[in-house]
Amino acid sequence: MAQVGIEVKDLNFSWPNGEKVIKSCSLEVPKGEFWMLLGTNGSGKSTLLRLLAGLLAPESGEIRVLHPVGFVFQNPDHQLVMPTVGADVAFGLVEEKLPPAATRARVEEALGAVNLLTLQRRPIYALSGGQKQRVAIAGAIARRCEVLLLDEPTALLDPDSQLDLVAGVRRLVKSRGITALWVTHRLDELNYCDGAFLLEKGSLVDSGEAQRLKQRLMEVHSEAS
Numbered sequence: 441m442a443q444v445g446i447e448v449k450d451l452n453f454s455w456p457n458g459e460k461v462i463k464s465c466s467l468e469v470p471k472g473e474f475w476m477l478l479g480t481n482g483s484g485k486s487t488l489l490r491l492l493a494g495l496l497a498p499e500s501g502e503i504r505v506l507h508p509v510g511f512v513f514q515n516p517d518h519q520l521v522m523p524t525v526g527a528d529v530a531f532g533l534v535e536e537k538l539p540p541a542a543t544r545a546r547v548e549e550a551l552g553a554v555n556l557l558t559l560q561r562r563p564i565y566a567l568s569g570g571q572k573q574r575v576a577i578a579g580a581i582a583r584r585c586e587v588l589l590l591d592e593p594t595a596l597l598d599p600d601s602q603l604d605l606v607a608g609v610r611r612l613v614k615s616r617g618i619t620a621l622w623v624t625h626r627l628d629e630l631n632y633c634d635g636a637f638l639l640e641k642g643s644l645v646d647s648g649e650a651q652r653l654k655q656r657l658m659e660v661h662s663e664a665s
């Protein structure tokens with residue numbers, strides 16, 4: 441049987457105010473595949489991603505995710521904490537207590553993977569939005585993440601950097617056997633994934649071939665306008 445990178449069975453979650461935002465969700469992402477999670481604002485995408493990352497505890501259900509898990513937020517300014525590119529990626533390795541030479545090697549390898557090796561000493565504030573997202577991804581690569589969860593990583597990017605980022609993540613997933621789940625509502629990004637899930641009001645209402653889901657959503661959009 442094919443290995444599974446992310447597996448969720450009958451997952452439920454409610455906020456303390458009683459609002460039920462994840463309803464009996466079940467999904468599977470095969471190891472080494474790049475899947476996307478679609479849905480309108482408030483449908484529960486970020487909540488589901490946080491549950492997968494272990495940042496929230498489910499009310500009931502099963503979650504199995506290969507570890508380590510990397511998480512990339514919509515706004516990199518909420519994620520990057522150190523003054524420079526290299527220091528930020530190294531910071532994520534502190535817990536592993538590696539010798540300094542091993543840390544340097546991991547940082548350089550990860551920055552190479554996202555094409556930022558030449559910017560290792562660059563201050564974070566001097567980066568573009570797309571470069572910041574690549575630093576966040578390098579942090580996950582340096583920690584040797586098996587699973588990469590990305591919550592609307594292109595929301596703040598211009599269209600060119602948006603498509604660069606999604607193509608870059610696809611390359612990383614395919615070259616390293618990483619399993620990735622990418623949240624988006626931009627339909628053009630669907631061209632890069634292996635499959636997609638559609639979340640509506642906390643329920644998974646469709647999943648599978650990306651082009652079919654794209655077609656379904658384009659019809660909904662044109663009916664609405």
Ligand SMILES: Nc1ncnc2c1ncn2[C@@H]1O[C@H](COP(=O)(O)OP(=O)(O)O)[C@@H](O)[C@H]1O
Nearest residue numbers: 455456461479480481482483484485486487488
């Ligand atoms: N920290 C929170 N406390 C209470 N309710 C929340 C919190 N975060 C999100 N919600 C609610 O959960 C629902 C799903 O939100 P979210 O997962 O952020 O959706 P999406 O990412 O698809 O836009 C929304 O109704 C939102 O208002």
Ligand SMILES: [Mg+2]
Nearest residue numbers: 485486487591
């Ligand atoms: Mg969200």
